[in-house]
Amino acid sequence: MRTIIVATDFSDIAENAVEYAATGASIIDAKIVLFNAFKLPLHASNTILSVENVQSMIDKNKLKLETRANDLIKRYDIEVAVDSSLLNVEDEVERLMKQYDAEMVIMGMAKRSLEQDLLGNTTTNVIQKLKFPVLAVPEGVTFKPVKRILYACDVVRGIHKTILERIKDIARSWNAEIEVFNVQEKIEELQEDPSFTKDPLKDEMTGIQYFYKNVASNTIIKEIRNEVVNYQPDLLIMVPNRYGFWSSIVHRSKTRMMAAGLDVPLLSIPI
Structure with a gap:
């Protein structure tokens, strides 16, 4: 069990x-x-x-x-x-x-x-x-079956295969669709990175109903929040990045920042 x-x-x-x-x-x-x-x-x-x-x-x-x-x-x-x-x-x-x-x-x-x-x-x-x-x-969110999953990720950093398999298992168990939402804040990187212009998960998502969406923006948190409003997912999934002590003083985890103030459950899956 x-x-x-x-x-x-x-x-x-x-x-x-x-x-x-x-x-x-x-x-x-x-x-x-x-x-x-x-x-x-x-x-x-x-x-x-x-x-x-x-x-x-x-x-x-x-x-x-x-x-x-x-x-x-x-x-x-x-x-x-x-x-x-x-x-x-x-x-x-x-x-x-x-x-x-x-x-x-x-x-x-x-x-x-x-x-x-x-x-x-x-x-x-x-x-x-x-x-x-x-x-x-x-606060105030009640349970309902998961039919839409928003997976906010960073394709440039790479998507860990184990994480992707876990997300696919969740989708299969609920017969849910997934939107893979890729936001990059450095426009220069996007222009050089072919993964932004094509779907890098096509071969990995066989049998799963999913969509792949790219957004170029310097306000990543804002874009994810907007996508939550637009897509209306039943579950948001993010993978927190780990920072060292000194860099953590400057960087705040986007996953942690997203967790507060949402109106949709956030599943954080660490690598």
Whole structure:
């Protein structure tokens, strides 16, 4: 059985993602591991508490998680396990993905803000740091079958075969069409690169209904957002690029930037 990790802090945004995941799991017959990274209340962390008091708080939090899991089991008729920890989300998600041999983690995504653009949030940090597929579900978005997939990519950098096969598997499982959307910001490169004027995926997409579209623009994020509006996909897929420490100060991941403020789920698939 396929397993999906779903992280929640019990906020409205996170709980919307839980409902999204549960609906999808009921359709594809998947198991959910409901995870909460429990944090001690601020007043409690500033005082000296006994081991018993701390354990009591942890137990209450786990009971809340189990109650939520039982609600999902009854309403969606799916298998749900629970897991909680006092450690940070990034470290624990990595542990859970390996422990349960999960295929992805689903998290809620808050609306866009200047703070998120500059610093990110828990979901965008997981996208940027971890080498696992992350599905970011925007606030208020409910689950619906995937019929249109927008794959925003960079043909000049190359499309990893493993990534392409995974995207094709998703399309086959939902009988969905794919739009491969290539945006390049350096016009000079495009004029020299033959991949911009012809479809480089023609031989790779046999049996898949897809479209290939090129756009030359110096505002990549804006073009992808516009294409989301025009194409109306049920799922946006991007592959985050990895930057070193110093270059990350200057460069912000386009995948991370796209995650905040969308009205369509974003699946980030790392290489």
